[in-house]
Amino acid sequence: MRGSTTADSDALDTPRLPGGTAATVIAGVLTAVLVLTINAGRLVNAPLTSAGLLWQVYLGSLALGVAAVVGTRRWRHPAVWGLLLFWLVGAAWMPYARAIAPDARLAAREILNLSYCAVLSSAVLLLGRRAPLFWWRLGWVFALGLAGSIAVWEMVTTQHLFVDPWPFEPRTAVATYGNPNNLGILTLSMLVAILAWRAGARSSGMRAFLAVAALAAAGLVIASESRSAVLGLLIVVGLDLARRLGEHPGLVREVVATRRRLVATLAGLATVVLIAAFVVPPLAARNPVVRMVNAAMQPETAASDLFRVKVSLLGLRYWRESGYLGTGAGSFEPLMWNDPNSGIAIEANLHNAFVEMLMQYGIVVFAVFTALLVLLVRIWWTTRRPASMRPRVAIVRTELVGHLVVFAALGLTASSALTLTTWWLVLANACACAATLADLTSRTRPRPLAARVPSTVG
Structure with a gap:
């Protein structure tokens, strides 16, 4: 009776709405298409720009999103309007941020990119x-197919799509993300979606397909050789294991007790394979984990980590010197270039989107952004309950926190995640998970006793 406990029917997430099933399916298809399109990056944006259709398509997507929820209550959750409110506050602040920006060209470019992020994240949400x-989840699976195909092609042929000149090892893959760190971390959102889908799937064939997809996603994360992505992989897998153990208390003890010989054999084989991958020279030479460990031990890696901390502290200093109201759109680089006391001798991005937002747009915009993140964490925390009692809630809770882990990792790792549409896509997905949690928990909340017991008076 596994299917009855996991409640695979995603129709449970969506009550009857104006427009019927057809409108819901159309909205779903467009959601999956947008998730794939945002991950496709320049593969889609470049042709649209060449045809002069970029803004028409983006604004059309937003109009369809508004039409999809008109007359419903589906947008009236704080996790939904919280993201929309953040973008509205940001838009209201932009004239000031542009007026004080030290470089008008960089400011205009950043505001344009943020506009793309605002429209696309709002539309998909x-x-x-x-x-x-x-x-x-389907959109993320399609994105994995696209990114994985391009990554394999890059690693096999040593050719690449967009990055020129190529600053990485020849067989390093970046797919459509421009950087192996970004590829590895965003693949984690694909993995989060796959694990959530598999957790509720009833069909054994679908579960097997999703298991293969999850292994492929994990392999792509490791192949990126990104330390942040691999750490995120451990966290995401740990979250899923914790959910499973909560859903089936005592499962490990039961399996070990009933299949002791099989467990011991598999554990021994896994140990041998793992050791061989690190000590057998031909295998170790092709092991991305070995290369990642070797790279982490190099002085250049420690210097790079220290550099990230240094530029973040520099950004906080500029923020304080601005009177906490921000230094202006696209302002970090020109401020640093013209600061004789910056201590930075090269052109560099801030490498911390959270500090970048706080520094450039000030406490007002950042306060709304922080309130949204706190709200999402609060929803995750307050909906906790034994997974064995509410498997569906546990699945969506794990999905929510998984996307938040990806959002934090990319914001702290990418050279500048602030204007990446994929960064805001992950946040929009987290908002959708939070709102769905509210739907599920409110539907299962017990009614007051007076409403359940018929009155005997009169």
């Missing part, structure tokens, strides 16, 4: 609120 979470 509104469309995704009309449809079940299944469509978000």
Whole structure:
């Protein structure tokens, strides 16, 4: 009776709404398409720009998102309007941020890129609120197929799509993300979605397919040789294991007790394979973990980590000197270039999107952003309950916190995640998970006793 406990039907996430099933399916398909499109990056943006259709398509997507939730209550959750409110506050602040910016050209470029992020993240969130979470997950699976295919091609042929000149090892893959760190970390969101989908799937064939997809995603994360991505992989897998153990208390003890010989054999084989991958020279030479460990031990890596801390502290100093109201759009680089006391002798990004937002746009915009993140964490925390009692809630809770882990990792690792549409896509997906949690928990909340017991008076 596994299917009855996991409640695979994503229709449970979506009550009857104006427009019927057809409108919900259309919104779902558009959600999956947008998730894939945002991950496709320049593969889609470049042709649209060449045809002069970029803004028309983006604004059309937003209009469809608004139309999808008009007349419904699906947008009236704080996790939904919280993201929309953040973008509205940011838009209201932009004239000031542009007026004080030290470089008008950089300011205009950053505001344009943030506009793309605002429109696309709002569109996908509104469309995704009309449809079940299944469509978000499907979009991430399509994105894995696209990114994985390009990554394999890059590693086999040593050719690459967009990055020129190529600053990485010839067989390093970046797919459509421009950087192996970004590829590895965003693959984690694909893995989060796959694990959530598999947790509720009833079909053994679908579960097997998703298990293969999860292994492929994990392999792509490791192949990126990103320390942040691999650490995130351990966290995401740990979260899923914790959910499973909560759903089936005593499962490990039961399996070990009933299949002791099989468990011992598999453990021994896994140990031998793991050791061989690190000590057998031909295998170790092709082991991305070995290369990653060797790279982490190099003086250049420690210097790079120290550099990230240094530029973040520099950004905080500029923020304080601005009177806490921000230094202006796209201002970090020109401020650093013209600061004789910066201690930075090379052109560099801030490498911390959270500090970058606080520094450039000030405490007002950052306060709204922080309130949204606190809200998402609060929803995750307050919906906790034994997974064995509410498996569906546990699945979506794990999915929510998984996307938040990815959002934090990319914001702290990418050279500048602030204007990456993929960064805001991950946050929009987290908002959709939080709103779905509210739907699920409110539907299962017990009614007051007076409402359950018929009155005997009169």
